[in-house]
Amino acid sequence: MFDKSSLKEVGKLLAAPKKIALVAHKNPDGDTVGAVLAMYHYLKPKGHMVSAIVPNEYPTFYSWMPGIEKMLIFDKDAKEIKKTLADADLIFCLDFNATHRTGNMGKFITEAKGTKIVIDHHPQPSNEFDHYFSETDTSSTGELVYEFIAGLNDTRSITKDIAVCLYTCIMTDTGSFSFSCNKKRTYEITGELIEKGVQPDLIHKLVYDTFTENRLRLLGYALSERLLVWDELHTAIISLNRDDLNRFNYQVGDTEGLVNYPLSMEKINLSVLITEKDNALRLSFRSKGDFSVNRLAREHFDGGGHKNAAGGNSQMTMEETVKQLKSVLERYKQELDYKLTYE
Ligand SMILES: [Mn+2]
DSSP, rough: OHHHHHHHHHHTTTSSSOOOEEEEOOSSSSHHHHHHHHHHHHHGTTOOEEEEESSSSOGGGGTTTTTGGGGGGGHHHHEEEHHHHHOOSEEESSOOGGGGGGGGGGHHHHOOOOEEEEEOOSSSSSSOOOOEEEESSSOOOOHHHHHHHHHTGGGGGGOOOHHHHHHHHHHTTTTTSSSOOHHHHHHHHHHHHHHTTTOHHHHHHHHHHHOOOHHHHHHEEEEEEEEEEEEGEEEEEEEOOHHHHHHHHHHHTTTTTGGGGGGSSOSSSEEEEEEEEEEEEEEEEEEEESHHHHHHHHHSSSSOSSEEEEEEEEOOOOOHHHHHHHHHHHTTTTHHHOOOOOO
């Protein structure tokens, strides 16, 4: 799985107590939060001084996760985080592979003197780090954290809390085992986590069955009033501006998963969600089949991600962004014209 000499070197670094910063990416999802907390619970009992750091607020449907109250949030605790990063012997970057993915916090990671270690499954890592535990063909960073611990021959140290965090990573990053989940190894690891005490049905409820009424009504509104379908491009778009979000008292995480709904139409291969947040537009892309939204986001929307799930940004107005999206997609018309078949 991983490069033996990197594992050996990092294993050596972890053999004596260290100051360790564990960092999540901006707009945190279940994978990055779960990976940070799993590493926190793994390293802390070994005598290290460990800090868990996230750039901005995480959605409330992760607030049940063990240890999450320990998270330092850069938007609130910038001063403490700057010092923690500057003092750290080791910095683990979990679920991202370029410092800019942590927003304004990025430059403090860049400036930090500690050894920088990436555990991540996104394509094309930047060269800013010292050690890479990077596999693009894996369900989640959580799965790679398991492999990292397994690589150190230390799965016996995996407690129920660690297992719960890692399970949350795998469940959320595979859309409850509906994508990026075609490998036997993902299920072997899931089985091991269940043996450590994870209850999959309970975790599913804690993450997905915790909508507020406003969130469910926003979903209904988005699908009935804000959905645009471009048949000839096999594409659907949902756009939500500030007023739409305010109307339903938007809270962080309320649009999570929304982008997946249009893909449930047979004719749709690409779904795009555009939301107005912090005076800029955030784009979220999902595809089914071979169309790469990572490429689309990288080449045209200042973003990136995975083949079937990516994010991007736009500095234009909503109207201009939708127009630009349409003109870009016209160029991909052929590539978007397919129908999934059983083979
Ligand atoms: Mn991930």
